[in-house]
Amino acid sequence: RYSMKYILVTGGVISGIGKGIIASSVGTILKSCGLHVTAIKIDPYINIDAGTFSPYEHGEVFVLDDGGEVDLDLGNYERFLDIRLTKDNNLTTGKIYQSVINKERRGDYLGKTVQVVPHITDAIQEWVMRQARVPVDDDDVEPQVCVIELGGTVGDIESMPFIEAFRQFQFKVKRENFCNIHVSLVPQVRSRQMKPGQNVSEGQWVAFTDIGCMILILSSLQVICVHDVSSIYRVPLLLEDQGVVGYFCCRLNLPIETRPRKMLAKWKEMSDRSDRLLEQCSIALVGKYTKFSDSYASVIKALEHSALAISHKLEVKYVDSADLEAGTLQEEPVKYHEAWQKLCSADGILVPGGFGVRGTEGKIQAISWARKQKKPFLGVCLGMQLAVCEFARNMLDWKDANSTEFDAETKYPVVIDMPEHNPGQMGGTMRLGKRRTIFKTKNSILRKLYGDVDYVEERHRHRFEVNPELKQHFEEKGFRFVGQDVEGERMEVIELDDHLYFVGVQYHPEFTSRPIKPSPPYLGLLLAAAGRLPGYLQEGCWLSPRETYSDRSGSSSPNSEIAGFKLRSLAPE
The missing domain is CATH 3.40.50.880 (Class I glutamine amidotransferase (GATase) domain)
Incomplete structure (x- = not known):
C-alpha cells in the first residue's frame, strides 16, 4: 500500500502571511503532477467551527457541501485544487477537546488521568491520519498527499499542543513521509541579520518575505523567496520555477518524474491572460x-x-x-x-x-x-x-x-x-x-x-x-x-x-x-x-x-x- 505523504505548513512572525496560498499552491503543483491531493486546515481557537465568527474577525465563513461552516482557507483549497472537502477537513481545538471529553465521559480511557500529552496530541494525530485518507475527487480515489496548514503563528500558546503533536507525528509516519514548510516574513532592512527566519529546524522548508515577499524554508539550504506577483495564479508557477517539485520528489520519494515539463499550463494561460x-x-x-x-x-x-x-x-x-x-x-x-x-x-x-x-x-x-x-x-x-x-x-x-x-x-x-431555526442556539x-x-x-x-x-x-x-x-x-x-x-x-x-x-x-x-x-x-x-x-x-x-x-x-x-x-x-x- 502506498504510504501517505504529509506536508505541514506553518507560519512565523505574523499571522495572515499567506500560508493558505502557499498550501494551496503546493497542492496544485503536486496535483498537476498526477497525484491525488487533499488538504486539512487546523485552527487553534477553541470554537467548534467558524460559524459564529464576525466577518471582521476571520473574514468570511466558507460553507461546504455537508454544511460545515469552516475557515475561508478551505475555500482556497477547493478553488485551487478543484476538490470538495468536508467539515472534518477543518480541525479546531474545540473539536479536539470535545472529542476527547466525549471519550472520557464514555470511559474510554479506563480511569486514567486525561492530559494534553498524550491524549490531546494523540487525538490530533489520529484525526489527521483518518481524514487524510478520505477521498475528495469524483472517482473516490484515496489521496496520496495531504497538505496540512496550521493556522496562527508558531509560538502562540494556542498552537503548542498541535506543534507537539506534529513533533511526535514525524517519527510515527517516518521521515520520508513527512516534511514541514515554514512561511516567514523577512522585513527589508539594511542589517544583514534576518532574525525572523532564525530557529528553523533542519528539514523545514521556509518561505521568507521582503515586505510583500514570502519565503518558504525547507532547511538552511532550502529557502525559497516568494515575491509579489501580478496574480495569485502565478504563485504555483513561481514555486515550480524554484524547484519545489524536485525537492518533494527527493524528500518524500514521490512517484513522479522530476524532469522539466509543462505541468501548469492552465494556470500559466490564466495568469498571462489576466495580465493582458x-x-x-x-x-x-x-x-x-x-x-x-x-x-x-x-x-x-x-x-x-x-x-x-x-x-x-x-x-x-x-x-x-x-x-x-x-x-x-x-x-x-x-x-x-x-x-x-x-x-x-x-x-x-x-x-x-x-x-x-x-x-x-x-x-x-x-x-x-x-x-x-x-x-x-x-x-x-x-x-x-x-x-x-x-x-x-x-x-x-x-x-x-x-x-x-x-x-x-x-x-x-x-x-x-x-x-427548523432554533433561536436558542x-x-x-x-x-x-x-x-x-x-x-x-x-x-x-x-x-x-x-x-x-x-x-x-x-x-x-x-x-x-x-x-x-x-x-x-x-x-x-x-x-x-x-x-x-x-x-x-x-x-x-x-x-x-x-x-x-x-x-x-x-x-x-x-x-x-x-x-x-x-x-x-x-x-x-x-x-x-x-x-x-x-x-x-x-x-x-x-x-x-x-x-x-x-x-x-x-x-x-x-x-x-x-x-x-x-x-x-x-x-x-
Missing part, C-alpha cells in the same frame, strides 16, 4: 463589512473568475450600505454622496449575504435604484430577501414590508423564520450545505446560464426564507420565483420581467465557483454589466471563438481557455 486584459467592468459590492475584503473572499473570487472568463479586468467598488441611508446624509454628507457616486457609476450591482439590521435600508435603496434604472443586479441570500422586501414596498404598495429578522411586528412579513442551526433547486419554468435566464438544466445543487447558509404564502402577489406583477426547493415550499431563485438581469438566489453560488468554471449567476452579472448577456444567450450560452482580447502589443488572439467552451452544468451527471 484591457477592457474593464465595475461592480458595486453593497454590504456592511466592506472595510475588510476577506469578509467577501469567495464573492470577490467568483467575480474575478467571471471577469476573466469574458476577458475583462474587474473593478470592485466597495459601498458601505449604511452610507447610502438618509441618516448618513444628515450626519456625514460627504460619505453619503461618495457612496451614491460609486453605486451609480458602477456597471452592475451586487448585494451579498449578511446578518443583522445595520445597513439593510441602504441595501434596499441600492436594489431599488438597480430595479428602476435597469442596472444589472445580483442578490445573494440576504440580497435576494431584501429584493423581495423592496419590490413589496414599492410595487405592491406594502410600505411596512420587511423581514421578521429586522421587524418582528411588520404588517407584511415577506421574509420569515424557517421552521447559534452554532450550526441554519439551513446549511448542498441543497437541490428545481427550475419551475423553461423561460429563465439563470436556467439558461446553468446550461438549460432541470435543477442545480448549490450550498446554503440562512435562517430566514421568503414567505411562500405571498408568492402569487409578486408573480402577478412580473416578479417571478423561477426556482424552488424539491418540496416546492422554499423560494430559491427570483427574476424580474422587463429587466436585462435582475436575479436573486437564496443559496451562495460563490462557494462552488472555480477559476476556469465560473459560477453562472456571477457570470450572468458580469456579462450583463459588460453589455454581452443578450449575445451570450443568443449563442446558446457559449463564449464565441470570435471574441478576442488584446495583448499589450495591440494584437488580438482567441480566448483559448474559455472561447468556444460551453459553461459546465452544475447539475449532477
Whole structure:
C-alpha cells in the first residue's frame, strides 16, 4: 500500500502571511503532477467551527457541501485544487477537546488521568491520519498527499499542543513521509541579520518575505523567496520555477518524474491572460463589512473568475450600505454622496449575504435604484430577501414590508423564520450545505446560464426564507420565483420581467465557483454589466471563438481557455 505523504505548513512572525496560498499552491503543483491531493486546515481557537465568527474577525465563513461552516482557507483549497472537502477537513481545538471529553465521559480511557500529552496530541494525530485518507475527487480515489496548514503563528500558546503533536507525528509516519514548510516574513532592512527566519529546524522548508515577499524554508539550504506577483495564479508557477517539485520528489520519494515539463499550463494561460486584459467592468459590492475584503473572499473570487472568463479586468467598488441611508446624509454628507457616486457609476450591482439590521435600508435603496434604472443586479441570500422586501414596498404598495429578522411586528412579513431555526442556539442551526433547486419554468435566464438544466445543487447558509404564502402577489406583477426547493415550499431563485438581469438566489453560488468554471449567476452579472448577456444567450450560452482580447502589443488572439467552451452544468451527471 502506498504510504501517505504529509506536508505541514506553518507560519512565523505574523499571522495572515499567506500560508493558505502557499498550501494551496503546493497542492496544485503536486496535483498537476498526477497525484491525488487533499488538504486539512487546523485552527487553534477553541470554537467548534467558524460559524459564529464576525466577518471582521476571520473574514468570511466558507460553507461546504455537508454544511460545515469552516475557515475561508478551505475555500482556497477547493478553488485551487478543484476538490470538495468536508467539515472534518477543518480541525479546531474545540473539536479536539470535545472529542476527547466525549471519550472520557464514555470511559474510554479506563480511569486514567486525561492530559494534553498524550491524549490531546494523540487525538490530533489520529484525526489527521483518518481524514487524510478520505477521498475528495469524483472517482473516490484515496489521496496520496495531504497538505496540512496550521493556522496562527508558531509560538502562540494556542498552537503548542498541535506543534507537539506534529513533533511526535514525524517519527510515527517516518521521515520520508513527512516534511514541514515554514512561511516567514523577512522585513527589508539594511542589517544583514534576518532574525525572523532564525530557529528553523533542519528539514523545514521556509518561505521568507521582503515586505510583500514570502519565503518558504525547507532547511538552511532550502529557502525559497516568494515575491509579489501580478496574480495569485502565478504563485504555483513561481514555486515550480524554484524547484519545489524536485525537492518533494527527493524528500518524500514521490512517484513522479522530476524532469522539466509543462505541468501548469492552465494556470500559466490564466495568469498571462489576466495580465493582458484591457477592457474593464465595475461592480458595486453593497454590504456592511466592506472595510475588510476577506469578509467577501469567495464573492470577490467568483467575480474575478467571471471577469476573466469574458476577458475583462474587474473593478470592485466597495459601498458601505449604511452610507447610502438618509441618516448618513444628515450626519456625514460627504460619505453619503461618495457612496451614491460609486453605486451609480458602477456597471452592475451586487448585494451579498449578511446578518443583522445595520445597513439593510441602504441595501434596499441600492436594489431599488438597480430595479428602476435597469442596472444589472445580483442578490445573494440576504440580497435576494431584501429584493423581495423592496419590490413589496414599492410595487405592491406594502410600505411596512420587511423581514421578521429586522421587524418582528411588520404588517407584511415577506421574509420569515424557517421552521427548523432554533433561536436558542447559534452554532450550526441554519439551513446549511448542498441543497437541490428545481427550475419551475423553461423561460429563465439563470436556467439558461446553468446550461438549460432541470435543477442545480448549490450550498446554503440562512435562517430566514421568503414567505411562500405571498408568492402569487409578486408573480402577478412580473416578479417571478423561477426556482424552488424539491418540496416546492422554499423560494430559491427570483427574476424580474422587463429587466436585462435582475436575479436573486437564496443559496451562495460563490462557494462552488472555480477559476476556469465560473459560477453562472456571477457570470450572468458580469456579462450583463459588460453589455454581452443578450449575445451570450443568443449563442446558446457559449463564449464565441470570435471574441478576442488584446495583448499589450495591440494584437488580438482567441480566448483559448474559455472561447468556444460551453459553461459546465452544475447539475449532477
